[in-house]
Amino acid sequence: MKRISNILFILILSSSCAFLSKEKKEFDSLQKVTILQAKIFNGKIKKLNLIYPFQTIAAKLFCADREMALGALKNGLRQVFVSSDRHIETGDVICEYRFKVDEVDKSLVVAKLKIENSKYPLRKVRVPKKYAKLSDKAIARWKRETKTLDEVYKNAIVDRKLFQSKFKKPLASKITAIYGSKRVFNDMKHSWHSGIDFRARKKTKIPASNRGKVVLARHHFFTGKTIIIDHGLGIMTMYCHLSSLKVSEGDIVPLGEIIGISGNTGRSSAPHLHWGVRVNGNWVDGFSLLKEGI
Ligand SMILES: [Zn+2]
Numbered sequence: 001m002k003r004i005s006n007i008l009f010i011l012i013l014s015s016s017c018a019f020l021s022k023e024k025k026e027f028d029s030l031q032k033v034t035i036l037q038a039k040i041f042n043g044k045i046k047k048l049n050l051i052y053p054f055q056t057i058a059a060k061l062f063c064a065d066r067e068m069a070l071g072a073l074k075n076g077l078r079q080v081f082v083s084s085d086r087h088i089e090t091g092d093v094i095c096e097y098r099f100k101v102d103e104v105d106k107s108l109v110v111a112k113l114k115i116e117n118s119k120y121p122l123r124k125v126r127v128p129k130k131y132a133k134l135s136d137k138a139i140a141r142w143k144r145e146t147k148t149l150d151e152v153y154k155n156a157i158v159d160r161k162l163f164q165s166k167f168k169k170p171l172a173s174k175i176t177a178i179y180g181s182k183r184v185f186n187d188m189k190h191s192w193h194s195g196i197d198f199r200a201r202k203k204t205k206i207p208a209s210n211r212g213k214v215v216l217a218r219h220h221f222f223t224g225k226t227i228i229i230d231h232g233l234g235i236m237t238m239y240c241h242l243s244s245l246k247v248s249e250g251d252i253v254p255l256g257e258i259i260g261i262s263g264n265t266g267r268s269s270a271p272h273l274h275w276g277v278r279v280n281g282n283w284v285d286g287f288s289l290l291k292e293g294i
Contacts, residue, residue: 022056027101036111040093041118043086043180044288045279049077050095050110059097059108064088068095068280069158069234081235081292082113083279086180086192089117118285120180123193131222131267132186138221145220152215152228153236153281161232163210165255167289170206170239170275171198177272179285194283195238195276200262202243202271207256209237209275209286214251214259223274224266227259235289238276241268 020028033051040046050061052073061068063082071079084093095111130138177197184190200206208229215236216228223240227247230236243263247253264271277286 021102023099023101026055026057027106030108033108033110035109038111038113039116040082040084040113041116041285041288042084042089043118043120043282044285045081045083045292046113047292048080048082048095048111050080051076052078052097053108054097054099057099057101059099061095061110062098063095063111063113063280064093066281067158069156069232071161071233079233081233081279081289082111083234083282083284084113084115085282086120086194086284088115091115118180120182120192121178122184123177123181124184124187125269127185127267127269129186132188141221145218145222148216148218152230153278155215156234156236157213157230157232158234159232161235162212162252163231163235163255163294165210166293167210167231167237167286168207168255169198169286169290170209171200171204171273173199173204175199176270179287195240195274196286198273198275200271200273202263204262204273205258206239206242206260206262206273208253208259209277210255212237212253214247214249214253217245217247217249220266222267224268225260225263226266229253229259234280236278237286238274238278240274240276241265241272 033053061070068080093113096107096109098107176199177193179196181193183193210231212229212231215230219225225242225245227239228236241263242260244261247259262273277284277289
C-alpha cells in the first residue's frame, strides 16, 4: 500500500511539473538582477542598456509608471531612452519590467535613477490677445487639435528605431528661449516651455533632426504650421511656427532632409523655430538627446 501511494505521489508530482507553463518555469528559474543605479535630471533623458533576463516571458518596461520603448535584444541587453518628467523634481525614477505569469501580474525592478533637480527660470511672455484669452471658436479648434495630437502620441513607433545616426539640432543659430522655463503669458496664463526656440529669419530651411516618419504636417492654432517626425523607439521631434510644409504625413525622411521653411505662424511673437523633443511620453530638453547619442 505504501509503495502504491509513493508511486501515486511521484505521478502527481511529475504530472504537476509537466503542467507548469513555460513562463512559470522561466519565472521560477530567474536569476537575481543587479539593480542599475544612475542619476537623471528632471526634463532630460538618460540612455541605458538594461539587462533583459527573459526568454519566453514578454516583459514591458515602465519607469515612473510610464512605459518606455525597449530596443532590440543584443547580448542580453536592451537599449532604452529613459525620459524624466519636467515637473517631478525629487525622488527616484524606478524602472521595472512588468509581465504576466499564468495571468498573474508580476514585476522586476531593474534600475533606480535618482532625480537631480534642473533649475528652470520664470519668463514673462507677451503674445497677441487672441492667444492669451481664447475665443470659444479657438477653444473648439484647440480641443480638436489636441485630440489629433493625442492620437499621434498614442501611435508612437515603439518596436523599432528608424534612425542609425546621432540626432542633430535643426539650426546652429542663437537660442532665443530655453527648454523648461515657467511662462506667464500677458500676466495671465501660466504654462511652461516644452521645447527650444532657435532664431530663424523668415524663409530659413528647416532640416529633419534624424531619419523618421512624418506623422503630422498640419496648421495648428498654437504651434502654427507644424511637423512631427516619429523616429521610433519612443522618440519624436516637432518643428513649429513654419511658413510652409515641404513634406506630407506618411513620408519617410532622411536625416537633414528639408521638411519646412521657418516662419511666424501660430502663437509666436517673432519668426523663430520651436523645436520639441518628446521621448516616451515626456517633452524633454532636446540637448540631452543630442548628448546621449544613439
Ligand atoms: Zn517655443
